[in-house]
Amino acid sequence: MGADVSTIDPMVPVVGAPWSFLMHELSSSHPAETVLVLGGRGRFGLAAAQAFARGGWRVLAQMRPGAAAPEVAGVTWLAQALDTPQAVEALVAQVRRSGGASVVVHALNPNRYTRQAWKREAWPLLQSGMAVAQALGATIMLPGNVYNYGEAMPGVLLEDTPQRPSMAMGRIRTDMEARLEQATRQGRLRAVIVRAGNFYGRGRGTWLDLAMLTGIRRGKLVLPGPLDVRTPWAYLPDLARTFVAVAGARAAMAPFESLHFSGHDLSGQDWVDVLQPLARQQGWLSEQATLRVGGLPWPLFSLLGPLVPSWATLVALRYLWNRPHRLDNRRLRALIGSEPHTPWPLALEHTLRDLGMLPAAAEPPVHSGTARA
Template sequence: MTESSTVLILGARGRFGLAATRAFAQAGWRVFAQLRPGASGPVIPGVVWLAAQPGDTARLAAAAPGAAVVVQGLSPVYTHTAWRRDLPGLTQAAIDVARELGALLMLPASVYNFGETMPPLLREDTAQAASTFKGRLRIASEAQVRAATQDGRMKAVVIRGGDFFGSGSGSWLDEVMVKDIRRGKFTYPGPMNVPTAWAWLPDMARSFVAVAGQRHQLPAFETLHFAGYSLTGQDWDDALTDIAWERGWLPAGGRLRTRSLSWLMMRALGLVLPKIAALCEMRYQWRAPHTLVNTCMAALTGAEPHTPFPEALRAVLAELGLLTSRKEIPAEKLTVARQAFERGAS
């Protein structure tokens, strides 16, 4: 390995951090993966786990000599209090170690910055008009990083993706949408016909590797978009129905029992559960159609990593342990069932 193929990943046991750790290691990079003292990480060839606090700059820089890239996988827990208290410090911790190493700092980002008036197509230069507490904090965090690049000691790139899913639990997909899928039920948080942006984390992490490989072409600060998938609730319903037929969770030709998430109940729960209150603030994202445009990313790296959606969905359900018992219906019966389903929907 050369010094130019060494990366330090902060928050490597989080959902995005672990996806990035795996993606860089699979691409042949030497990976130093930070986790908090007392935690442990899986055995991954090419990965050295570092037990250190995020703000221990000297220890991290000394333990990852020659790292040309720092990936910021650190994130507060999902409450307003935690974000207000922790996000600026976690951002500064990533800045400090990147400056110490003279490295490129890479940050995953969300569509929170654009707010509820966001247009259907989101480009890198789309005006940011955050309408939520977390959106405003995200804008401030990215500005904090941009300011740190002005003296030439580090570069930084923000890569923005849609709603994250995959690489562990803790997303809308596993906590709400497919919670009762084995019983033939599908819950969706918004209108079924509104397209929204989604990012399967293993693909998004591979895009980080591709951008890191082109880091010498980047300006001091850059923002790129990872397009991922643009999906409606009906797209999810169709793909999950196919899997439900295959697994025997539905009779061939049957339909999932689709229901809407009760936001009234969510708001009531939010009165006592801060995490639910924070989620309720983001309801607008399910009602505002939006797609991320990745023109700048494609110009830099070529076509972004893009696993076909049904394949990514099966991988996520397998990872969640939902595909452990197998009771498949023969393929010819599935074809007949799909034809009947499509006739009924037309």
């Protein structure tokens, strides 16, 4: 069920004629510790903007024209589209007027989580981000996923684990990363990919609020896979803090780096063990009741996938819930020391509060987590 990704040709130069305006001499006047976040209103983009601001960086964050700018201390918002070369040029000009940037965080995503949207939008979005980073003389950083490794992936994923994607979005992502690496080899820019598991925390639109926790107030947990299969999860504030640490260590890195963020390695049973007492505490379950565990309607998703593209995507990714895997972070730790890590029960509590499922509490400390080896 693969998509035709022939339009993504790894041998086509990243910066072609439409981007020729960016090929002039780079300015050296920008400060060393300024970051530009592309897609700053998205889940990861906003978490990254907050983390860099709290880490002492000057933060510029791009958003769509007409969008409401979130109130985030230490963040300057730039309302600018990125859908044409002229729009990219305009953003670069804005950033230069603001003093430049030495790091660009690419947090732009296709509008829909479907094969078709990824094929149409993912590469142009990254191309825009690369053009901005190249023009500014900045390192581009972006989150990666495990789609690259495919259904036959081993249980432990290293940075040099062979990438054999088995579904369309994995092939698209692998080709994009290959083109990014090619650009670094040609000396156009520097790039870092930080690969992570399922995102959660800091906003809606994740597996938790869209599926797993939809019935939690009625005493039911929905699991996409078996109870005993362990998969990696990335708490966004921890991942964002990792980006800050990696950005601070970029001088010690090669022009192209791929790093693994371990995050939380969780089985379905781990979710039950933490959510069941919490559900009792909140009155969603009686003291003697147990949490009911259900699954997703996979046969229905398969049947209607041709009519509902987002369901077809879920079916294509189902193997991730059935195959145990984890991301080995030794290379990351060698670069930054311990990985930023909020204990999972605390991360889940913060997530439920963000979703409005638990009563509001006092704002947690800036660094509420620990560092994990």
